[in-house]
Amino acid sequence: MSNPAAIDAPATTTSQTAISSWPDTPSLYRRLSDLVAQPMRPIRADAMPKILRWFDDKCGGSKRLAEQAKAVIPGGIQHNLAFNHPFALAISHAEGAHLTDVDGNRYIDFLQAGGPTLLGSNHPVIRQKVHALLDACGPVTGLLHEYEVKLAELVCKHMPGVDMLRLLGSGTEAVMGAVRLARTYTKKKWIIKIGGAYHGWSDQLVYGMRLPNTGRMEATGIPRGATGHTQECLPNDLEALRRKLQINRLRGGTAAVLLEPLGPESGTRPVHKNYNEQVRKLCDEFDTLLIFDEVVTGFRIGMGGAQSYFGVTPDITVLGKCLTGGYPMAGAIGGKRDIMMSLVGGIGTTSRRAFVGGTLTANPLSCVAGYYALQEAHRSNAAVVAGQAGDRLCRGLEEIIRRRRLPYVTYNMGSIVHLQTSGVLLLDTSSMWKLFKVRNEAKQRKHMMEEMGAAYTAHGLITLAGSRVYTSLADTDAVIDDALNRFDDVFALV
Ligand SMILES: Cc1ncc(COP(=O)(O)O)c(C=O)c1O
Numbered sequence: 001m002s003n004p005a006a007i008d009a010p011a012t013t014t015s016q017t018a019i020s021s022w023p024d025t026p027s028l029y030r031r032l033s034d035l036v037a038q039p040m041r042p043i044r045a046d047a048m049p050k051i052l053r054w055f056d057d058k059c060g061g062s063k064r065l066a067e068q069a070k071a072v073i074p075g076g077i078q079h080n081l082a083f084n085h086p087f088a089l090a091i092s093h094a095e096g097a098h099l100t101d102v103d104g105n106r107y108i109d110f111l112q113a114g115g116p117t118l119l120g121s122n123h124p125v126i127r128q129k130v131h132a133l134l135d136a137c138g139p140v141t142g143l144l145h146e147y148e149v150k151l152a153e154l155v156c157k158h159m160p161g162v163d164m165l166r167l168l169g170s171g172t173e174a175v176m177g178a179v180r181l182a183r184t185y186t187k188k189k190w191i192i193k194i195g196g197a198y199h200g201w202s203d204q205l206v207y208g209m210r211l212p213n214t215g216r217m218e219a220t221g222i223p224r225g226a227t228g229h230t231q232e233c234l235p236n237d238l239e240a241l242r243r244k245l246q247i248n249r250l251r252g253g254t255a256a257v258l259l260e261p262l263g264p265e266s267g268t269r270p271v272h273k274n275y276n277e278q279v280r281k282l283c284d285e286f287d288t289l290l291i292f293d294e295v296v297t298g299f300r301i302g303m304g305g306a307q308s309y310f311g312v313t314p315d316i317t318v319l320g321k322c323l324t325g326g327y328p329m330a331g332a333i334g335g336k337r338d339i340m341m342s343l344v345g346g347i348g349t350t351s352r353r354a355f356v357g358g359t360l361t362a363n364p365l366s367c368v369a370g371y372y373a374l375q376e377a378h379r380s381n382a383a384v385v386a387g388q389a390g391d392r393l394c395r396g397l398e399e400i401i402r403r404r405r406l407p408y409v410t411y412n413m414g415s416i417v418h419l420q421t422s423g424v425l426l427l428d429t430s431s432m433w434k435l436f437k438v439r440n441e442a443k444q445r446k447h448m449m450e451e452m453g454a455a456y457t458a459h460g461l462i463t464l465a466g467s468r469v470y471t472s473l474a475d476t477d478a479v480i481d482d483a484l485n486r487f488d489d490v491f492a493l494v
Contacts (some may be wrong), residue, residue, distance in 0.1 A: 017309055018302045018383035018414035020391050022273045025236075031409045036423040038407055042448040043455050047493035051451075054458040055086050061102035062090045083111075083457065083465070085450040094121035096474035099462060107462045108483050110417075110469040115266075115296050116321040116330060118382050118415070119373060120474025126325050129372045130365060139365040147367035154374050155323070155334060158303035161292070161313045162334030166343045167362040171295035171320030172200025174331035177343070177356040178316045179204060179256065181333060182289045184342045184354040188253035192244055195232040196264030196425070199293050199318075205258075208232035210265065211429045211442075234430060235269045238278050245286040256289040256316070257282070261306035266296045266468065267413050268425050276312040283315075289339070295320035295331075299374060300415055300470075302383045315339055325373020329366040382473040387414030389475035396484035404491050417469040422448040425467070455493060459486040 043051065056063070066087040070076035077088050093100040097120055099109045109121060119126070137145070152165040168174045179191055179202075191204065195212025199205045203226035206219045212234050216227055231248075233241045241257070248254040257279055263270040276292075283290040292314035297306040299322035307313055316335040324330040333343065333356075342354050377383065394412040397419060401408045409420045420426060424445035427438040453466025461483060463469050471480070 016381075016384045018300070018387035019309055020387060020414070023270055023411045023413070025270050025272050028270060028409070028411055032420060032423065032426045033428070035407050035409050035420060036426050036428070036445075040422060040445060040448050041407055041494050042422075043451050043490075043493050048451060048455075051455050051458045051493075052086055055454070058105055059087075059089065059101065059103050063087055065090045065102065079114075083453055083462065085454050089457065089462075096120040096122075097472065097476070097479045105460070107457070107460050108479060108486070109462050110471070110483070111462045111464050112470040112472055113326055114321070114464065115300065115470055116324070116326040118300050118322050118386055118472055119325065119376055119380070120472045121326070123325065123373070123376065125376055126327070126369055126372050130327065130369050133364055133368040137364055140360055140363040142359075145362075145364040145367060147364055147371050148362045151323075151367045151371045151374070154371060155319070155332070158374075158378070159298075159305055159307065159317060159334060161307050161315070161317045161336070163337040164334065164340035165319075166333045166340065166345075166356065167329075167367070168331040168333065168356060169329050169358045169361055170200070170331040171293075171318065172202055172331070173356075173358070174295070174318045174320060174333050175199045175205060175258070175293060176202040177354065178291050178318050178333045178335075179258070180354040180356065181335070181339065181342055182256035182291060182316060184352070185339050186253065186255045186287075186289060188248075188255040188288070189229045190231060190244075190248040190252065190254040191229060191256055191258055192231045192233060192241065192248075192254055193258045194235050194260070194264055196235060196269055197258075197260045197293070198265055199258060199260075200295075203227070204230050210425060211427065211435075212264065212269070213429045213431070213435060235264055236272055236275055238275070238282065241279065241282055245282060245288060249286060254286060254288040256291045258291040258293060260293050261297055261310060261312075262301075262413050262416070265425060266416050268418060268420075268468075270411075270413070273310075276306075276310045280312050280314075289315040291316040291318060293318045296416070298322055299377055300383060300386070301413070303374070303378050322373070322377070324366045324370040325376075327366055327369035327373075329360055329363060330370075377473075380473055383414065385473050386471045386475065389471035389477075389480055390415040390417045390469075392477065392480045393417055393469065393471060393475075393483060396480065397487060400484065400488050400491055404494070406491060406494060408491075415471040417471065419463070419467055419469060421452050421467070422446070424449055452490070455490045456487070459490050461486050461490075 090102045092102045195208040207230045294305040298319040319332040320330045390412040397410040422445040429435040449466045
């Protein structure tokens with residue numbers, strides 16, 4: 001248990017970075033393409049029924065609730081990360097590195113709610129501060145609150161690219177606002193994203209999602225016009241990016257290049273180490289803004305985000321997840337002062353501005369949670385500690401994979417650990433023909449990923465969609481070693 005008084009102690013300083021070493025990307029891409037070039041290695045057909053039986057035997061309460069949910073909730077789940085194979089698990093307790101479901105089964109939590117709980121779940125210091133705030137003023141007043149300013153000051157102090165901060169409701173909203181801000185400021189219209197990246201579900205960005213080069217494949221319910229000025233480039237392809245910037249210059253110009261700094265899907269397709277720096281140069285050459293989507297990397301890769309790690313300062317930074325320590329309403333746009341002034345709020349404002357807002361935006365509850373979560377992350381050096389847990393986990397997984405002669409690939413960027421077993425997100429979609437060819441295979445590989453996820457769960461491990469693992473400050477060596485034994489048991493079933 002953390003000591004609540006610790007929050008006021010001076011911050012530790014460290015020269016260590018959360019990412020101890022950047023993956024050797026050329027060799028990693030070779031290993032990933034080897035993985036998808038060979039037949040899948042799923043859980044054995046004789047082992048899978050036993051895994052599914054475990055859910056029936058041990059998770060009766062979850063199963064009943066999941067059935068009940070299906071009657072009133074489309075598909076029975078609300079959250080796009082909620083694990084639902086063979087059915088959704090209902091969690092009743094969360095603390096530190098562990099989750100407990102309604103049937104009393106205990107799991108190591110490597111989902112971390114999709115990323116925000118870098119300190120571990122339900123951190124006592126943050127909870128106490130939130131309780132005190134609720135006692136004082138409740139969750140929302142609609143007027144200015146001290147913690148709104150304190151949180152903004154803290155973020156501005158640590159993030160090199162953030163002089164000012166505008167809080168919003170979610171990462172999706174913040175990306176949407178950042179794009180509008182870039183267009184307002186530059187008076188240009190094109191947005192170039194990197195194929196395969198996830199930037200939330202706004203109309204203009206459900207484009208080239210998950211798999212690069214897939215354009216509007218998932219844009220159901222979105223009119224063509226909404227994505228009409230969105231473009232995508234393959235990750236790491238600087239020449240293609242230059243060509244797009246050149247062509248766009250002749251037809252109104254590019255407002256912004258928008259990217260996830262580790263690479264699409266939190267580094268599922270990792271960028272080469274100097275990629276961000278090269279994109280920065282291209283943006284400067286073409287007078288285009290650079291937007292870093294640091295919804296995942298913000299504070300998880302250190303207090304200064306991926307921008308500090310790479311030493312590349314974006315014009316606009318999008319934040320979410322860790323920003324409010326797992327409490328609701330995590331989203332913000334940060335950036336250089338002159339750009340941010342196009343987001344001036346208030347009813348009396350008459351200057352040209354990009355309209356953003358929200359009834360519950362910047363509520364005191366989110367702000368106090370964010371302020372103390374970030375203070376605690378800084379004090380405890382959470383990104384580095386969680387990164388070391390990620391290193392330990394990744395090294396252990398590599399050893400198991402090698403020993404069992406499996407084709408799987410694992411690598412990590414600090415506390416973001418990728419474990420590619422099915423390789424579904426790495427299929428080659430770089431041309432229309434290749435995309436057409438892999439459509440069927442993608443379905444099978446996705447199913448394998450679901451089965452792996454179910455097998456991990458039945459062995460007490462909750463992962464993100466069966467292919468990603470987030471470590472946290474709460475992951476001691478003992479927790480990681482326990483997890484490795486469980487992964488070993490799963491891989492014995494392949
Ligand atoms: C890189 C990135 N950007 C944006 C978002 C959207 O954030 P939210 O789910 O808060 O809308 C996500 C969510 O996973 C993300 O990973």
